Amino acid sequence: MIEFAHIEKSFFGVNVLKDVSLAVKPGQTVGLVGENGAGKSTLMNILGGNVRADAGEMRLDGQPYAPDSPRDAERAGIAFIHQELNLFSTLSIAENLFIGGFPRSRSWLPFINRRQMLQRTRSLLAEVNLPHAPDTLIERLSAGERQLVEIAKALALDARLIILDEPTTSLTARETERLFAILARLRARGLSLIYISHSLDHVLRLCDQIVVLRDGAVVANEPAVRFAMDRLVSLMVGREITQLFPPRAARPTKEVVLDVRDVAQPGIVRGIAFQLCRGEVLGLSGLMGAGRSELARILFGLDPCAAGDIRLEGESIRHLPASERIERGLAFLTEDRRAEGLCPEASIADNVTLVALPRLLRSWLGWLDRPRVAAEVRRMREAVKLTPTARDGQPVKTLSGGNQQKVVLAKWLLQEPKVFLLDEPTRGIDVGARYEVYRLIRQLAARGTGVLLISSEVEELLGMCDRILVMRGGAIRDTIEPHEFDRERILRAALHHGGLA
Amino acid sequence: MTSPIASHLGLRVLHQASLLLFAVVLVVFGMLSPAFLQTSNMVNILIQTSSTGILAVGMTFVLLTAGVDLSVGAIMFVAAAVGGKLILGGWAFGGVLAIMLGIGVLFGALNALFITRLAIMAFVVTLATRYFGRGLGLRITETRAMNLPESFYELGAARLLGVPVPVLIFAGVVLLAHLALTRTPFGRQVYAVGTDVEAARKAGINTGAVRFSVYAICGLCAAAAGIVALSQAPAVSPSFGNNREFMAIAAAVLGGTSLFGGRGAVFPGTVLGAVLIQTIENGLNVLNVNPYLYPLITSGVIFVAVLLDAIRSRVLAQANRRRIYTVAQPD
Numbered sequence: 055m056i057e058f059a060h061i062e063k064s065f066f067g068v069n070v071l072k073d074v075s076l077a078v079k080p081g082q083t084v085g086l087v088g089e090n091g092a093g094k095s096t097l098m099n100i101l102g103g104n105v106r107a108d109a110g111e112m113r114l115d116g117q118p119y120a121p122d123s124p125r126d127a128e129r130a131g132i133a134f135i136h137q138e139l140n141l142f143s144t145l146s147i148a149e150n151l152f153i154g155g156f157p158r159s160r161s162w163l164p165f166i167n168r169r170q171m172l173q174r175t176r177s178l179l180a181e182v183n184l185p186h187a188p189d190t191l192i193e194r195l196s197a198g199e200r201q202l203v204e205i206a207k208a209l210a211l212d213a214r215l216i217i218l219d220e221p222t223t224s225l226t227a228r229e230t231e232r233l234f235a236i237l238a239r240l241r242a243r244g245l246s247l248i249y250i251s252h253s254l255d256h257v258l259r260l261c262d263q264i265v266v267l268r269d270g271a272v273v274a275n276e277p278a279v280r281f282a283m284d285r286l287v288s289l290m291v292g293r294e295i296t297q298l299f300p301p302r303a304a305r306p307t308k309e310v311v312l313d314v315r316d317v318a319q320p321g322i323v324r325g326i327a328f329q330l331c332r333g334e335v336l337g338l339s340g341l342m343g344a345g346r347s348e349l350a351r352i353l354f355g356l357d358p359c360a361a362g363d364i365r366l367e368g369e370s371i372r373h374l375p376a377s378e379r380i381e382r383g384l385a386f387l388t389e390d391r392r393a394e395g396l397c398p399e400a401s402i403a404d405n406v407t408l409v410a411l412p413r414l415l416r417s418w419l420g421w422l423d424r425p426r427v428a429a430e431v432r433r434m435r436e437a438v439k440l441t442p443t444a445r446d447g448q449p450v451k452t453l454s455g456g457n458q459q460k461v462v463l464a465k466w467l468l469q470e471p472k473v474f475l476l477d478e479p480t481r482g483i484d485v486g487a488r489y490e491v492y493r494l495i496r497q498l499a500a501r502g503t504g505v506l507l508i509s510s511e512v513e514e515l516l517g518m519c520d521r522i523l524v525m526r527g528g529a530i531r532d533t534i535e536p537h538e539f540d541r542e543r544i545l546r547a548a549l550h551h552g553g554l555a
Numbered sequence: 556m557t558s559p560i561a562s563h564l565g566l567r568v569l570h571q572a573s574l575l576l577f578a579v580v581l582v583v584f585g586m587l588s589p590a591f592l593q594t595s596n597m598v599n600i601l602i603q604t605s606s607t608g609i610l611a612v613g614m615t616f617v618l619l620t621a622g623v624d625l626s627v628g629a630i631m632f633v634a635a636a637v638g639g640k641l642i643l644g645g646w647a648f649g650g651v652l653a654i655m656l657g658i659g660v661l662f663g664a665l666n667a668l669f670i671t672r673l674a675i676m677a678f679v680v681t682l683a684t685r686y687f688g689r690g691l692g693l694r695i696t697e698t699r700a701m702n703l704p705e706s707f708y709e710l711g712a713a714r715l716l717g718v719p720v721p722v723l724i725f726a727g728v729v730l731l732a733h734l735a736l737t738r739t740p741f742g743r744q745v746y747a748v749g750t751d752v753e754a755a756r757k758a759g760i761n762t763g764a765v766r767f768s769v770y771a772i773c774g775l776c777a778a779a780a781g782i783v784a785l786s787q788a789p790a791v792s793p794s795f796g797n798n799r800e801f802m803a804i805a806a807a808v809l810g811g812t813s814l815f816g817g818r819g820a821v822f823p824g825t826v827l828g829a830v831l832i833q834t835i836e837n838g839l840n841v842l843n844v845n846p847y848l849y850p851l852i853t854s855g856v857i858f859v860a861v862l863l864d865a866i867r868s869r870v871l872a873q874a875n876r877r878r879i880y881t882v883a884q885p886d
Contacts (some may be wrong), residue, residue: 125759140757142750144817149743153761156740164739193871321880345880527880 055080055246056119056132056215061110063096063270070096074110078215078263083237083247085261085278087254087289089545090342090510093270094250098217101248102134103127104518128154132206137220137343139200141192147203148175148188151210159280173334174418178206182236198229205236215246222253223343234260252341252549254286268289287549288385291512292540299517300493304500306334306520311504312473314353317362320349323528326362329502330473335495339507341548346508347389347527350475353506354386355379366473380409383472385464387479388506395462398451403431403452410468434464437492456487463494474498477508492518512541525547569867572826577857580831591841598719598852600830600837605725606784608829610799611806612732613776615825616769618807619736619843620749621816622670622677624773627678627803629688630662631781631796636695638782639703648706656778662688663774667767677770680763685800696791703755703789711786722785728779733822745769801857808860815868832856 056078063071071093078084086094099105100110103121112119114130121127123227124134141150148171157174159167182202182308192200202219208406214446218237224228237260238249251257256280257264264281266274266289274281274289312330323345330336341345353364355376364372371379388394396405405413407427414430416423431446438460444453450461459479466474476495480488495518499505507533509515516539524547525530530549534540568575585592611628617624617631634655641651662684712721736742737848747755748765755762782794804814810828811817819825835856 077865124757128759138756140745140751142754142817144746144750145743153743153747153755156743158740165734166738166740166742168738324880529880 055115057113058097059111059113061097061100061112062108063093063100063105064094064108068275069246070270071100071107072270074270076265076272076275078246078248079243080214080246082263083241083261085247085248085257085264086248086267087257087286087290088251088267089512092267092290092350093368094267095219095369096266096270097296098134098219098248098250100219101127101132104134104299115369128211128213131212131214132217133211133213134217135201135204135219135221137223139204140480141200141203143193144191146189146191147179147184147186147195147206150192150203151175151178151207154211166260173443175206177287178209181239183232187485196229197224198226199249201225201229201233202236205240208469209240215248216240217248218413219250220252220343221249222251222256223471227489230256234548239495254283254549258283258286262313279334287542287545288388291545298489300489300496302496304333306499307332312353312506313365313368315351315363315365317349317359317364319348319352319358321358321528323352325529328523328530330506330534332472332504333499334521335452335499335505335507335519336520337515338506339510339512339515339522339544339548340525342510344525344548345524347355347477348528349475349525350386350506350508354475380469383469385473386468387459387466387471388476389461389477389481391458392451396450396458399449400445402435402450402453402461403427403446404465406431406434406468408463430468437467438464438494440464442547445548454487454488456483458493459483459487463491467498468493470501471498471503473504473506475506475508478510479507480509480511480514490537512544515544516541526550556839565870566742569674569863569870573811573824576809577827577834579739580838583840584834587839588838590704591838594840596837598722599837600833601722602719602787603837604830604833605721606780606787607799607802607806607833608826609728609783610780610803611641611778611810611825612728612821613773613780614800614803615734615747615807615810615812615821616736616776616817617677617773617782618744618749618812618814619806619816619819620766620769621752621814622679622766622769623678623804624663624770625681625800626666626684626688627773627777628796628799629685629692630659630774630777631784631799632692632791633662633688633695634658634781634793635690635780635785636701636785638785639701642703642706643701652782653783656775657772659776659778659781660771662773663771664767664775665848670770671763671766676782689797692795693793696793698793700793701791703785703791705789707782707785707789711783711789719796721786724779724783728776729822733820736821741768745815749818751817753877755783795805801854802832804855805829805857805860808864809856813864813868813869814861815864818867824850828860 055277060075061071061073064454069287074097081334088094095525096105099399103126121130142153145153157167157170159165172188179186179188182205183365184199184202185207193204195203205216221233225233241247249257249261258281261278264276264278265272266286268290310329310333312331314326314328317326326349338346348357352359355374359372363370366382371382393399401544411431414423414427433476440460444457448456452460477520479491495505507515507518512555520536522534523530523543524534526548534543560728567826590596614624614627638651638655641654642648666681666684669675670677672814672849710720712827736745742764744755747758747760748762752762806826807819808814808822809826809831810819810826812824835852839852
């Protein structure tokens with residue numbers, strides 16, 4: 055019923071989708087698999103009307119189809135159920151199903167026809183096997199039940215194609231079974247499904263056809279019976295190495311600087327234990343939602359830590375606030391630099407010196423030592439090779455992504471951190487700036503800083519790290535030493551397959 | 556981790572907080588003064604509540620969209636000042652009332668225009684219109700108190716089927732607002748916009764129109780509150796309506812409406828909050844408490860209201876936190 059033909063898309067000069075063609079037949083369930091960044095989301099966003107393709111076309115029942123908005127897609131009978139659900143928690147189930155167009159009692163009265171709404175909701179809820187009253191508030195439902203409400207919402211729109219993006223990540227095993235039973239029923243009724251997931255066993259169980267994306271291109275598109283877990287994994291990996299990494303200067307020491315002992319926070323992470331040595335670059339791999347960023351936030355003191363201990367140079371910092379952890383030598387480059395890592399309106403100089411200000415005072419009175427501030431800014435700009443055309447007083451929001459990231463790095467380098475937590479430091483920056491970031495990481499390690507590098511790019515971890523930890527479901531599943539470095543092993547541990555975990 | 560059951564219990568208590576407070580207030584004042592619990596005094600409290608109550612109903616619409624309107628006291632003032640001038644100039648009573656209500660809507664629309672079209676923060680826009688309104692009102696009244704003829708007073712003293720007219724107007728406003736919020740598409744969209752504007756837009760809701768309407772409704776309610784206030788004390792003083800916006804916000808929040816949007820109700824929530832605030836003031840009156848203490852007690856009430864909202868939001872955020880793994884999931 056839907057056909058993609060030669061779809062192309064690039065973001066900031068990076069080719070995200072290359073000549074993607076595939077088709078979904080009526081009543082068919084197509085699984086879409088690929089590593090983070092393989093292009094799955096972009097492809098589905100094009101189908102769902104959130105993004106427009108640069109080239110190529112889509113055909114719906116043979117007719118050209120080019121949605122401008124999610125509403126267009128809905129009208130065409132395509133419903134997109136995102137990983138982050140789009141429900142209003144303070145409204146009832148029924149109201150959520152009909153929020154876009156309530157049934158009216160009489161056209162001249164402004165009132166909702168509650169009887170009709172509740173009745174239709176009841177029958178929709180019966181279709182998804184959800185035994186709740188239609189006026190139950192969404193906030194009363196579990197994650198799995200909310201997922202079913204989303205499906206009911208799609209049915210309320212008379213959707214013929216439903217896209218499910220990682221529907222099982224926050225579901226319990228029983229909820230997952232329930233979801234699958236319902237999906238099987240919908241399929242029997244002739245609905246088409248596109249199922250995106252990293253849970254390969256689910257994909258193999260559920261889908262008729264499986265499409266594997268790698269680096270924005272389709273590398274396999276075959277009936278599900280022709281795949282086995284092993285083959286899927288090897289198809290997903292095998293990206294070419296396009297990035298160069300600066301050479302390793304020194305071997306890490308054996309001197310532990312950060313000692314994490316059985317750290318746990320219910321529902322978030324569990325049993326996290328590892329040691330980070332001076333001069334070591336420790337990689338942290340895992341899929342999105344595995345708990346990597348959450349762990350970094352806990353280590354840095356932004357989120358609570360219910361159990362275990364965190365020791366920096368032998369001293370427990372578990373109960374210290376983030377400000378004191380910074381004082382003791384912890385630094386954290388966050389995943390979302392615009393929202394969390396920078397003050398976008400403030401100048402380069404202000405951003406670079408933000409953390410270090412208390413040390414740059416003239417006297418006990420607390421006046422800033424402005425010449426020294428300026429000197430430090432100059433020194434840091436050179437260290438990170440920030441673009442020389444930018445003035446110190448220029449707002450950082452006017453800089454390119456790569457230069458913005460350099461400003462964040464400069465801010466923390468000025469602290470001469472003992473432990474540096476880096477969360478996706480090269481996301482969204484160009485190749486040249488990437489190399490600079492890698493060079494700085496090496497430099498830091500050579501000076502004895504312990505680096506924890508979180509990255510979704512396995513390539514980056516293999517090229518930069520002395521050791522790699524793999525997280526899944528809030529726990530560390532594998533520790534990989536350099537002589538065992540292997541893309542497939544990382545992916546297997548992250549996906550939970552092959553018995554190596 | 557707090558167990559889900561404990562947090563559910565906590566939420567139950569928080570949801571009923573205003574009712575519990577109300578019971579405490581009634582018992583305490585009742586014990587301190589027998590006159591307080593008499594029927595005539597209770598009716599009095601209701602009459603005194605009506606003006607602030609109507610104001611708070613309008614405010615609830617705005618708060619539900621995660622907005623705020625600091626200009627309602629000033630709108631009351633401008634509407635009353637213009638209405639007073641016209642009445643003294645010999646205009647017909649009914650026409651004057653209509654014009655006053657029109658002024659309210661106009662002010663609300665002005666706020667809405669800046670907030671929705673120019674995307675300026677509601678807090679800043681309505682703070683500006685608040686000063687604009689007060690300045691305009693002072694200019695119209697030439698900073699003198701204006702005593703109005705009988706017509707307003709008659710409105711306040713009149714009874715229909717034994718119920719005082721101000722209370723009837725209040726009840727009417729509450730009924731309409733309650734129906735609009737719970738039974739019409741518009742009302743449910745108000746909640747949706749307050750819960751998550753982005754999701755609301757994705758669901759095809761005209762979020763601009765919804766937000767525009769709530770400020771217009773709030774302005775209309777402010778003018779109506781002005782009319783009811785005049786019916787009880789038919790004079791427009793330079794301080795008419797001053798700082799009433801804060802009582803309105805406090806009433807709504809005490810009644811369970813969240814400053815963060817999406818959560819709350821006119822009935823029983825806001826009504827209960829407004830009655831609670833008025834009851835405290837009335838009780839202090841009956842007990843002859845030093846009037847200079849009122850502001851302190853009012854500040855205490857506002858603080859409690861906002862504190863309750865903050866605690867409620869935190870408990871809810873904790874209950875809705877995203878899970879990475881579930882206990883049932885195998886290791």
